[in-house]
Amino acid sequence: MIQARLLSVLLCWMSPIVFEYQGEYQDEYQDTHHFKGEYQDEYQDTHHFTIITHHPAHAAANGLNAAYSDNEGPIHIAVASNFNAPMKAITTAFQASTGYQIRTSFGSSGKLLAQTMSGAPFMVFFSADQDKPAALEKSGLIVPGTRFTYAVGGLTLWSANPTLIDAQASVLKEGRFNKLALANPRVAPYGTAALEVLQFLGLEERTRSKWVQGENIAQTFQFVSTGNADIGFVALSQIIVDGNIRQGSFWQVPPGSHRPINQDVVLLRRGATNLAARALLEFVQSEEAISIIESHGYGHPSAGKSGNPLKPTPYIQAAATP
Amino acid sequence: MSFSNEDIGAIWLTLRLATTVTLLLLVIGTPIGWWLARTQSWWKGPVAAIVALPLVLPPTVIGFYLLLAMGPNGPIGAITLALGLGTLPFTFWGLVIASVFYSMPFVVQPIQNAIESLGDRPLEVAATLRAGPWDRFFTVVLPLAKPGFITAAVLGFAHTVGEFGVVLMIGGNIPGETRVVSVQIYDHVEALEYTQAHSLALTMVVFSFLVLLALQIFQRKFGQQGMVYGVRG
Known part of the structure; x- marks a missing residue:
């Protein structure tokens, strides 16, 4: 059996x-x-x-x-x-x-x-x-x-909560979240990019204890969309549905903060x-x-x-x- | 064959998880197995079916619903939040609860079969000797059904060690908390680290084989043919 x-x-x-x-x-x-x-x-x-x-x-x-x-x-x-x-x-x-x-x-x-x-x-x-x-x-x-x-690929910080992420992404910088979802940097290109963004912002060590890692970007998105993680780095393509932005709040990561996801x-x-x-x-x-x-x-x-x-x-x- | 610190961490975590789950399941599964074995109630069918559900449902289905149910918007999440415990996904105890549900049939059914195969007679005899219900359970049922309990514990443990889909869905891959061996193997494969994947995977194969072999030998010794999950000899 x-x-x-x-x-x-x-x-x-x-x-x-x-x-x-x-x-x-x-x-x-x-x-x-x-x-x-x-x-x-x-x-x-x-x-x-x-x-x-x-x-x-x-x-x-x-x-x-x-x-x-x-x-x-x-x-x-x-x-x-x-x-x-x-x-x-x-x-x-x-x-x-x-x-x-x-x-x-x-x-x-x-x-x-x-x-x-x-x-x-x-x-x-x-x-x-x-x-x-x-x-x-x-x-x-x-x-x-x-x-x-x-x-x-485009990377974005997203929350299912429409008011959580502001234009400065202060929620991320001030650590006001329960969990930060990202794809596993070892296996997923979007995870590698997310890690680079955190390093760019100098937040890698400060946020590490709150990371939850998806095996791929789809799973990462799932963690955030079900509300289990307050915020997460997801693919831009995932928050666009039929040409509209999905409900929630997002922050475009700074240009040049990560290598292109070719x-x-x-x-x-x-x-x-x-x-x-x-x-x-x-x-x-x-x-x-x-x-x-x-x-x-x-x-x-x-x-x-x-x-x-x-x-x-x-x-x-x-x-x-x- | 060598293990990194992360691999060893994953092995320890897996053993800790499987031990916790097995102990909990023996405590929870025994009354359920007892009830299923003895009851004449109409509810026996539905309850047995619910216990057996994880056998047929894909782990991703269980994991997905657990993620929703344990989340802040789900019924379990609402309860845990109200109790001030936070939400369960991405925690060790979240995995424990998921695994208890997922491995339940592997523990309940051998116990149920063992108790059913005792029949009414030993209990009736004990009752005529004025043994109370608890006394009958500990001095008659437990010793006689011991092989069933051991089978249940071994299968529950081994099945939890081998769990993958559910952990993947609700674990979040946190070192020392939710990154178990099966997930670590998956990561190695995905990262094309086939050598490391081999070391861990081969360990799993050997472990599983030895566990099942030990179970076979044990059953032969006790003359309990066919006590492996579900089928009675």
């Missing part, structure tokens, strides 16, 4: 939530056309029709994942759970405009990384940080040159020959996708403020800190 329970706990822990999206092939002609355009140069260079076997990345992927290198059926991607909401909007838009199908597994970046290294069938990996894509790059599991920052994406070797995977990576950098990303409270490197991840979007400026 115990064994069975341990096993089930382990399984629950290891498997991220899988969402399936059903799209339709709307424009098959476009796919074919796209294919010709993409590989024309290569065809001319090598004078071979069997493109796949002569591309170095393809050659590497070919033997391993013959089943995945065809372009039939949905592609499977891995996405850090903090990016859940924008990713759903992005994949919906992407599927509508291209007809490709996408299956998305959400999970913590650390678990998704471990699964990828153990042969999970992901073609694209949207991480919550830069370290894990870099680790995959080092292990030779990605297609070289495909790593880039798709979103920049979130990188990579094309995994499994997806090297897959047209849909490449098209998705292009789509993520499109105007349409960037506006989705920004509407969810994330910055984008194209905004040109690489030192300041907290590029305020218009509605944030409009909603003055209480």
Whole structure:
């Protein structure tokens, strides 16, 4: 009995939530056309029709994942759970405009990384940080040159109590709170950023005894939203619901008080020959996708403020800190 | 294989938690198990079902509701705040209460089974010899049902040691307070510190195996086949 329970706990822990999206092939002609355009140069260079076997990345992927290198059926991607909401909007838009199908597994970046290294069938990996894509790059599991920052996370101090946090965040500085929630700095990028902000403010040691740490930013948010922690460092994206600020009070952390929370994406070797995977990576950098990303409270490197991840979007400026 | 100070702290905390929970559960679980074993009441079914709930509910569900219920806006939180105790999440005693609920079936059911298997006869005989209810319990039931109690204690302890989901939801990962071994392993894995994760995880596997092996040997010795959780031999 115990064994069975341990096993089930382990399984629950290891498997991220899988969402399936059903799209339709709307424009098959476009796919074919796209294919010709993409590989024309290569065809001319090598004078071979069997493109796949002569591309170095393809050659590497070919033997391993013959089943995945065809372009039939949905592609499977891995996405850090903090990016859940924008990713759903992005994949919906992407599927509508291209007809490709996408299956998305959400999970913590650390678990998704471990699964990828153990042969999970992901073609694209949207991480919550830069370290894990870099680790995959080092292990030779990605297609070289495909790593880039798709979103920049914003950090904010938030309370479910509408009057608790003022414009100076005096509640934090004066220690007038029961608990301060933050994501675990050892495992979560938003936690690392929160720690840097506390160090920037010189409050790390003074507040440490009141820390409660979530295993990820979602859990951290839960601690604050249920009222168990008076205040907490949460993701800006979490307090924006349909373009409005969630009820409560918040304080934008000072610009430059922490390193940018850059979130990188990579094309995994499994997806090297897959047209849909490449098209998705292009789509993520499109105007349409960037506006989705920004509407969810994330910055984008194209905004040109690489030192300041907290590029305020218009509605944030409009909603003055209480 | 080496442990950091944090790992050792997590191990001690886990042992302290499991010991506290096991002792509390023996005190709470015995009357419940006794009542379930002897009663003819209509309430037996619903109470047994409630006791067994943690077996089927995902720990995240239990943890989530405990977080809400123990929070300042929840019913338990309202009581603890009124008593001047503050709120329970993120505290050692919060974990104790959550674990008592979570490990309850592992303690109650072996006790209940052991008492049921005694039957009425020994108690009736004791009663004819003028033994009062308490006397009957301590001099007849307890010695005869001892294997059931030992099984209950071992399973309650081991199950609390292995608890993860509930602690994760209400613990807040505070060193020395709520950061137990299972959470520490989880952190190691998430931080890609696989070597440290291995050390702790392997310790857990060996510990759990030895506990269950000891239980098997013990049961064979006492001829109590099938006294492991729920099923009577």
